[in-house]
Amino acid sequence: MDHEQAFELLPGYIDEELSLSESLEFERHLDSCEKCKRAYEQQRQVSTQLRQGDLRLDAPPELEKRIRAALPMRRSLWQRVGQRFGGFDATRGAGSTGGARGLPGWAPVGAMVVSLVALASSAGLYLSVPSGDTRLTQELVDSHVRSLQFDHLYDVISTDRHTVKPWFDGKIDFAPPVIDLAQQGYPLVGGRLDYVSGHAVAVMVYRYKLHPINLYVWPGNDAGNVVRIDERQGYHLAHWSAAGMNYWVITDAGEGELNGFISNLRAHTAS
Numbered sequence: 001m002d003h004e005q006a007f008e009l010l011p012g013y014i015d016e017e018l019s020l021s022e023s024l025e026f027e028r029h030l031d032s033c034e035k036c037k038r039a040y041e042q043q044r045q046v047s048t049q050l051r052q053g054d055l056r057l058d059a060p061p062e063l064e065k066r067i068r069a070a071l072p073m074r075r076s077l078w079q080r081v082g083q084r085f086g087g088f089d090a091t092r093g094a095g096s097t098g099g100a101r102g103l104p105g106w107a108p109v110g111a112m113v114v115s116l117v118a119l120a121s122s123a124g125l126y127l128s129v130p131s132g133d134t135r136l137t138q139e140l141v142d143s144h145v146r147s148l149q150f151d152h153l154y155d156v157i158s159t160d161r162h163t164v165k166p167w168f169d170g171k172i173d174f175a176p177p178v179i180d181l182a183q184q185g186y187p188l189v190g191g192r193l194d195y196v197s198g199h200a201v202a203v204m205v206y207r208y209k210l211h212p213i214n215l216y217v218w219p220g221n222d223a224g225n226v227v228r229i230d231e232r233q234g235y236h237l238a239h240w241s242a243a244g245m246n247y248w249v250i251t252d253a254g255e256g257e258l259n260g261f262i263s264n265l266r267a268h269t270a271s
Helices: 003-014 020-031 034-050 061-070 074-084 107-128 132-149 161-167 255-269
Strands: 188-196 199-208 211-219 228-232 235-242 245-251
Touching (some): 020 034, 161 188, 199 255, 211 255, 245 255
Antiparallel strands (some): 211 245, 235 245
């Protein structure tokens, strides 16, 4: 990691937004670079100071009054509801069609309309939030792109699965299957740790010619046995579960090459 990469990662490190492998690489660089240490300490102090309570200022009473005066009045809302449903003015207690003192008979209808508007707004916000599967897909694509941008495909570089598999011992609480697919045209080139959806995952890195293939593995059975293939931002993705493990594959290779990799891998991992 050079200075430029370290400075780009520094804010994310301070705010604890980096993946596990990125944090470890940044800390290794920090141990040997006085310039980055000084930059880190300066930004850390600024971040700490910004969180202190004495930097907060209560709004002056006059400003609060001006803000409240600028907000829409409840009265105007009831007036609009009255105009839409019967022409009454709920703030005066009688409508243009007459009525008893107090809220007219249309008031419950108006309240129902207000409730329906609020419910529709809430439903719109809910539907606009990506599903858990969509968020996970995007998180893994972002992880794949970062590994390429910062030239950090590997924490351990080896074509020998007997070197890569033991490297994970003590770093994660499960033993990922590490398969040798060199004879099938997909050589293993290394592995690394990453952090996905709040937990550490193992990443085995393969290649098809010049195309890197990231294979993410962690315990679970979230996807079922059927392989699902997708395309996002020009990358091909696939995921499935087998033998108590979740598998996600991401590559810029073609769908045919991805299918070949999956077929050979599943031949070794199927329970």
